[in-house]
Amino acid sequence: EPEVTQTPSHQVTQMGQEVILRCVPISNHLYFYWYRQILGQKVEFLVSFYNNEISEKSEIFDDQFSVERPDGSNFTLKIRSTKLEDSAMYFCASSVSTGTSGNTIYFGEGSWLTVV
Amino acid sequence: RKEVEQDPGPFNVPEGATVAFNCTYSNSASQSFFWYRQDCRKEPKLLMSVYSSGNEDGRFTAQLNRASQYISLLIRDSKLSDSATYLCVVNHKDSNYQLIWGAGTKLIIKP
Numbered sequence: 342e343p344e345v346t347q348t349p350s351h352q353v354t355q356m357g358q359e360v361i362l363r364c365v366p367i368s369n370h371l372y373f374y375w376y377r378q379i380l381g382q383k384v385e386f387l388v389s390f391y392n393n394e395i396s397e398k399s400e401i402f403d404d405q406f407s408v409e410r411p412d413g414s415n416f417t418l419k420i421r422s423t424k425l426e427d428s429a430m431y432f433c434a435s436s437v438s439t440g441t442s443g444n445t446i447y448f449g450e451g452s453w454l455t456v457v
Numbered sequence: 458r459k460e461v462e463q464d465p466g467p468f469n470v471p472e473g474a475t476v477a478f479n480c481t482y483s484n485s486a487s488q489s490f491f492w493y494r495q496d497c498r499k500e501p502k503l504l505m506s507v508y509s510s511g512n513e514d515g516r517f518t519a520q521l522n523r524a525s526q527y528i529s530l531l532i533r534d535s536k537l538s539d540s541a542t543y544l545c546v547v548n549h550k551d552s553n554y555q556l557i558w559g560a561g562t563k564l565i566i567k568p
Contacts, residue, residue: 381562383544383558383559383560383561384544384556384558385558386555386556386557386558389555397553397555401553430498432500439554445503446556448500449500451498451499451500453498
């Protein structure tokens with residue numbers, strides 16, 4: 342079964358450093374997402390990406406964050422100047438179409454980021 | 458008021474029992490409804506969509522009550538492997554159809 346893959350599975354970084362989280366969405370999917378889940382809290386939407394541009398972003402997704410699709414397969418989330426409160430599990434996800442039709446969103450296994 | 462509210466639990470249930478939990482949502486224009494399952498430190502996985510007429514998938518039954526703005530999940534003949542956190546998820550036009558997540562209900566099935 343096709344799956345969304347994410348790397349790294351776990352990263353520890355010092356406060357103020359830049360982090361890049363990588364994702365390979367399912368190959369025929371057109372919509373890509375990043376979500377965040379702080380330990381013990383709910384899943385939070387960060388950003389959606391379609392046709393090589395951001396289609397939607399939440400209040401969390403400020404200038405500290407950026408996304409990129411550098412080639413035909415990878416989808417990256419960059420966090421500049423990390424803060425302690427950025428420590429969370431970051432999930433990449435993809436779907437064939439948007440959520441308007443209740444289309445299934447498939448999640449990667451997540452990248453656990455610890456900022457120290 | 459939270460957009461999607463769930464009882465955090467945990468619900469401690471003996472194996473073989475039936476368990477049900479609800480989720481309430483605040484936006485009456487919510488359009489799509491889902492139950493996701495999340496194991497500890499794992500990614501959420503879609504358990505089932507919830508349709509207006511209610512729907513069943515094996516031991517799992519989901520119901521939607523638009524008038525009272527809640528959805529429910531019923532698990533019959535619970536298995537040890539059902540132990541997980543169950544996430545209620547909705548979307549609506551105001552969120553541009555992005556998924557809005559509840560904090561989850563933790564279920565523990567005991568032998």
